[in-house]
Amino acid sequence: MAKNNGNGRNGDGAVLGFEDKLWNAADKLRSNMDAAEYKHVVLGLFFLKYISDTFEEQHAKLTALQDQGFDPEDPDEYLAENVFWVPKEARWAFLQANAKSPEIGVLVDQAMEAIEKKNPSLKHVLPKDYARPALDKTRLGELIDLVGGITVGNREARAHDVLGRVYEYFLAQFASAEGKQSGQFYTPRHIVKTLVAMLAPYQGRIYDPCCGSGGMFVQSEKFVEAHGGRRDDISVYGQESNPTTWRLAKINLAIRGIEGNLGKQHDDSFKNDLHKTLKADYILANPPFNMKEWGGEGLQDDVRWKYGIPPKNNANFAWIQHMIHHLAPTGQAG
Structure with a gap:
């Protein structure tokens, strides 16, 4: 699944393959939530994975250049390359390692808050309600594991606009789930x-x-x-x-x-x-x-x-x- 390059498309131009699997996993997460509510939960995770992938790619480059004076833990090294700085507690590896924890909702909320704090352009933008009782934490962990198997933010994925195409696919799916009110956002x-x-x-x-x-x-x-x-x-x-x-x-x-x-x-x-x-x-x-x-x-x-x-x-x-x-x-x- 992780090797799927997303070349298959449906009639609206979005890729097919792992997206259907992700949608089914996300749909299980819905439980009693409206589509209008849980789309932000799911798309928030995609965004978190994207900026973490992008960050880790830059982190690896800087680590390889440490002997030339580059510091992989210096936020300015990322901002200079238009890459969002991701604190340790917000990196995907940390969240996936704790995916089966009953506190995973709290950890995701804290990750979103940490990213907003370090990146002012995202202030008051990211969803921060993953700890809500209505959100099944076991299924949230399963979705995190599934998203974790897909690279959306490295150079190759960006070249193929993998995240953008998955994002469009999900917006279309959410619009269909919401019915006539979907025109508000899609x-x-x-x-x-x-x-x-x-x-x-x-x-x-x-x-x-x-x-x-x-x-x-x-x-x-x-x-x-x-x-x-x-x-x-x-x-x-x-x-x-x-x-x-x-x-x-x-x-x-x-x-x-x-x-x-x-x-x-x-x-x-x-x-x-x-x-x-x-x-x-x-x-x-x-x-x-x-x-x-x-x-x-x-x-x-x-x-x-x-x-x-x-x-x-x-x-x-x-x-x-x-x-x-x-x-x-x-x-x-x-």
């Missing part, structure tokens, strides 16, 4: 790819006012690199009202190494626009259509309603005008 990959291909965001500011898990940004970055551009040719701006989905987006960008301004916290784009002065070159969005309760009664005189006041019981016209308001003079939206 837009199907083929729709995202079509929107990005149509707008072709080679360079400039990209904005998504309802960014969910950040799929539009991820695909835009892929588009730029596929056409010979550089990642820093685009600047990413987003906003998300759901607190857990906002954290999911932050993690999704972090695993890709994408710097993005998603605001300092989750917030409603209508009631508290976090990017008031932004004029974007590209707006890529799949807003929650037909929202009835969007706060329109308190926004009757808003500067964004250039083409008329939107209906109080339907947000569609409000979304369109919000996006037009944030477009640069030659900007495009889709």
